Amino acid sequence: MNAIAKVGAFAGAVVALGGLGSAVGASVGPVGEPERPTHQKHAAGNSSQGGHGGHAGHAGHGAEKAPEATGLNVSQAGYTLDLVEDRPQRSTSATLRFRILGADHEPVTRFEAAHGKLLHLIVVRRDLATYEHLHPVMAADGTWSATADLAEAGTYRVFADFRPATETEGLTLGQDLFVAGPYEPETLPPAATTSTVSPYEVNLDGHLVAGQTSRLTLTVTRDGEAVTHLEPYLEAYGHLVALRDGDLAYLHVHPEGSPGDGRTEPGPEITFSAEVPSAATYRLFLDFKHGGEVRTAAITATAEAH
Template identity: 90%
Template sequence: MNAIAKVGAFAGAVVALGGLGSAVGASVGPIGEPERPTHQKHEAGNSGHGRQGGHAGHGAKKAPEATGLNVSQAGYTLDLVEDRPQRSASATLRFRILGSDHEPVTRFETAHGKLLHLIVVRRDLATYEHLHPVMADDGTWSVTADLAAAGTYRVFADFRPAAEAEGLTLGQDLFVGGPYEPQPLPAAAATSTVSPYAVNLDGHLVAGQTSRLTLTVTRDGEPVTDLEPYLEAYGHLVALRDGDLAYLHVHPEGAPDDGRTDPGPEITFSAEVPSAGTYRLFLDFKHAGEVCTAAFTAVADAH
């Protein structure tokens, strides 16, 4: 899936920044350790947009750009039809991608089997959905999302207009009213359980350089060696920077039909995060006909 601005690099795969299912805006310069919101109970629906940081210090290597932070980039705008939807486990989200002429864009290139990928995540990173909307003839996209929990959400649209050589990821906030108590981010851990699966993360993120991450999938303690292709890959990894939710989407090394990539238990990625700090990683994988999501908290060290 081509993302909304590149920040990652990986061998033999497509990395995109922008724009995982049973468990877990234009680019700006990198920021330092992001601040987490104060965990105070309040009424959702009046929150502002997330803070964007300044620039990191000078270094020998230019850090990759953060992406997914702005609602507009390169002449395109993510336009939510309703940014304050009713609280519902089956809420309908409708949006358009507007061009520089402020008219809806209706021609897109397919990326990893879909014309557009939508990521919906609450800002405390407690909820996550990877969705695939359907576009009407007038350029309005629609999809059902789980917005049962009150709070401020970030919506990322990951797409490539037919007129462009590269993909984009645009982001916009939406607000779901009701009593809202932000959840603390889980501590960093090497294993995520998505019953009956366990996924182990081996590798460490270092800002500004390629980090090799290997995720190993087991079921009831046994290695899973028959993962199924999902969106033309054995796994998809999304990383969101804690605080401002800078977005990174990485696809794995190899492909299901290349004759050399095994269908598990290991899925290997090479990712490059834009700054030191805490990230939440979401892995989508498919097995036995079901798409599952494993989530990890990972801390990236300074280069």
């Protein structure tokens, strides 16, 4: 079913995926062998109590025009996220297929790489209890595919973060997936400053203020010791996605500095400049790599009104 026709359809259980922000690099065509995605599935209960369309935040402080919410539309600026199947069966290795359609309703096949990938896909359940950051592979006809863990029933949101080769800015489009089965939404954990991803702990310093740049520093420790040799992941020491509780407005943020720039230390601190569109509750998902494995920490944060 065409994505435009699907906009009015809503049923049973729900699913969500998502993408990444600004794009850089050279225009590229179809990709070769599929990359088995690193599953970063996050359970809602691992944050302890305490104090990527989305584009990277800019360094600096002070009042600014509030950024627009992204990821809320299936179609924008002449592009449409078209899911081949929006009601997949429950599976730990469900195959997701989709296309990015242009204004002519034909699949787009040329994209600019962002952080080493042509397209980033975020899949979250609508209660924000699960999260996956995937990197799908595109076939010659413009159909993308990725393997996702959809073992639990519910409504999910799919976010595709990409930049067509003919555009100067990236887009984040979103559409729902529906996985049938018994489903009891989980309660969002309260605002916190610490998240445990055993044996790691991530501590948040800073707070969000709607409509202006907010500086957030996340510090990674392992068994109480500072992690000072984080490994580059997608050309950075960490990636942060913020989703607004309720409508799942999407914001992807990248850290200040980059590996190899001569001034950015590989931990334990990762500092981000983020802009959120409104005073609300947000779930922050931090991807970081250490010991050859990518892990995801999640923290609930409340944005103040400016």
